[in-house]
Amino acid sequence: MSLFWRIFALNAVVLGAATALLLWAPVTVSVPVLLTEAVILVGGLAVMLVANAALLRLGLAPLDRLTRLMTTVDLLRPGQRLPAAGRGEVADLIRTFNAMLERLEQERAASSARVLLAQEAERRRIAQELHDEVGQSMTAILLLLGRVAGDAPQPLRAELHETQEITRGTLDEVRRLVRRLRPGVLDDLGLVSALTSLTQDFATHVGLRVTRAFDTDLPALPPETELVLYRVAQESLTNAARHADAEHVTVALRRTGDGVTLTVTDDGRGMRAAHEGAGVRGMRERALLVGGRLDITPSPGDGPGTRVLLTAPAAAPPVRKP
Missing domain, CATH: 3.30.565.10 (Histidine kinase-like ATPase, C-terminal domain)
Structure with a gap:
C-alpha cells in the first residue's frame, strides 16, 4: 500500500468509527447545546484525534526509523541497514537508501585506500630522503668534527666535542623519525x-x-x-x-x-x-x-x-x- 492510501485508510478508519458511534449511540444534541452534550462531543473529538495520531504514528514508523538512521549513519561503521519488506513508497525509499549507503561505503573505501596509499608513499619518500640526504650529511659533519677536534687546542676541543654530541643526538633523532615514518624492521623482520x-x-x-x-x-x-x-x-x-x-x-x-x-x-x-x-x-x-x-x-x-x-x-x- 502506498503512503497516500495508507494515510487515507487510517483516517477513514477513525472517521468511520466516529460516524458509527454517532449513529448508534443514544446521544442527542439540543439547541442550544447543553453542557453535558458539549463535554461528550469534545471528549469524542479528543478520543478521535488521539486514535488518529496513534494510527498515523504506527503507519509512519518506518519513516521515523529511516530518519534516525540518516542522522546517525557513519560510513566508517559499515553494515547499518534497515529492513525493507513489502511494497510501496516507504519500502522503495528504504531500499533506495540502503543501496545508496552501499554505494557510498564502497566509494568511501576506495577513496580512503587511494589517500592512505598516497600517504604511505609520501612517508616512504620523506623517510628515504631523510636517510639519504640529511642522515649522510650529518654523518659527514660528525666525521669532520671528530677530525677537527683532534687537532684543536684544549678549550676549543671541549666545545667541538660538545657540538659533536649535539650533532650525534640530532642524528639519532632523525633516524628515529625515519623509523616512525617507514618502519624498515616491519619489511625485514x-x-x-x-x-x-x-x-x-x-x-x-x-x-x-x-x-x-x-x-x-x-x-x-x-x-x-x-x-x-x-x-x-x-x-x-x-x-x-x-x-x-x-x-x-x-x-x-x-x-x-x-x-x-x-x-x-x-x-x-x-x-x-x-x-x-x-x-x-x-x-x-x-x-x-x-x-x-x-x-x-x-x-x-x-x-x-x-x-x-x-x-x-x-x-x-x-x-x-x-
Whole structure:
C-alpha cells in the first residue's frame, strides 16, 4: 500500500468509527447545546484525534526509523541497514537508501585506500630522503668534527666535542623519525619485531611503561594487514602519551580464530568525549581497508583508561588501488 492510501485508510478508519458511534449511540444534541452534550462531543473529538495520531504514528514508523538512521549513519561503521519488506513508497525509499549507503561505503573505501596509499608513499619518500640526504650529511659533519677536534687546542676541543654530541643526538633523532615514518624492521623482520621496536622506542623516549603480550603462533598476514596493525598501534601509543597522560600501556597481539586481534590498553584519563579526532578516524579507515573492525572502549576494570581493539582477518582483502 502506498503512503497516500495508507494515510487515507487510517483516517477513514477513525472517521468511520466516529460516524458509527454517532449513529448508534443514544446521544442527542439540543439547541442550544447543553453542557453535558458539549463535554461528550469534545471528549469524542479528543478520543478521535488521539486514535488518529496513534494510527498515523504506527503507519509512519518506518519513516521515523529511516530518519534516525540518516542522522546517525557513519560510513566508517559499515553494515547499518534497515529492513525493507513489502511494497510501496516507504519500502522503495528504504531500499533506495540502503543501496545508496552501499554505494557510498564502497566509494568511501576506495577513496580512503587511494589517500592512505598516497600517504604511505609520501612517508616512504620523506623517510628515504631523510636517510639519504640529511642522515649522510650529518654523518659527514660528525666525521669532520671528530677530525677537527683532534687537532684543536684544549678549550676549543671541549666545545667541538660538545657540538659533536649535539650533532650525534640530532642524528639519532632523525633516524628515529625515519623509523616512525617507514618502519624498515616491519619489511625485514616482521610484525612482532616491528611492534617490539616501536614499544621500546616509546618506552625510551616518551617514558611510558609498556607491557607486551604477543602470541607465538600468529598466522601469516598480508603486508597490508601488518602495516595497518603497526600504524594503529603507533597511533594508539601516541594518543596514550600525548592526550591521555598515561603512565602504563599494554600492547597485546593475539590469534583469534582465522585472524588476529591487536589490543592497546592504557591507564590514562579515559574517554572524555564522544567526538573522534582525525587520528581515530584514520585508524577506522585503515581497519576498513583490510576488512577489520576497530572498537574503542573504556579500559576493563574500575580504573580509568582506554582500550583500542582492532580485529583483522588473516586473509584480508587487497587494498584497493586507484
